[in-house]
Amino acid sequence: MQAADDIRCLADGCVSLNCLLLSPDGLPAYTEHDPGSPVIARRGSGCFGLHYRRYGGTVVVASTGWPRPQPDWTALPERCVLEITPGSLTTTVHAAQ
Numbered sequence: 686m687q688a689a690d691d692i693r694c695l696a697d698g699c700v701s702l703n704c705l706l707l708s709p710d711g712l713p714a715y716t717e718h719d720p721g722s723p724v725i726a727r728r729g730s731g732c733f734g735l736h737y738r739r740y741g742g743t744v745v746v747a748s749t750g751w752p753r754p755q756p757d758w759t760a761l762p763e764r765c766v767l768e769i770t771p772g773s774l775t776t777t778v779h780a781a782q
C-alpha cells in the first residue's frame with residue numbers, strides 16, 4: 686500500500702491506479718480509482734476495476750474491455766492488493782489499512 690500512497694502523492698491527480706508488480710515472492714495486483722472523476726461519470730463505476738480468475742494452471746488478472754462472465758471472475762475490491770504466490774498460485778486479498 687505504501688507504493689500506491691507514494692504514487693498518489695507524486696501525481697498531479699489520479700483517476701485510476703491499476704498495477705501488477707512482479708517480484709521473486711509473487712505477483713501483487715492493486716486497483717484504485719477516483720469515483721468522482723469525469724471519466725467514471727461518463728463510463729460508469731466499473732470502468733477501471735480489476736477482476737481475477739483461475740484458468741487451468743494459471744491465474745488471470747484483467748481490467749475492463751475483456752468479457753468477464755460471472756461467476757468465473759472475482760472483483761478485486763478497491764484499494765486492496767491481490768497476492769498471487771508463485772508455484773501454488775494461491776490467491777490472497779489484503780485489505781487496505
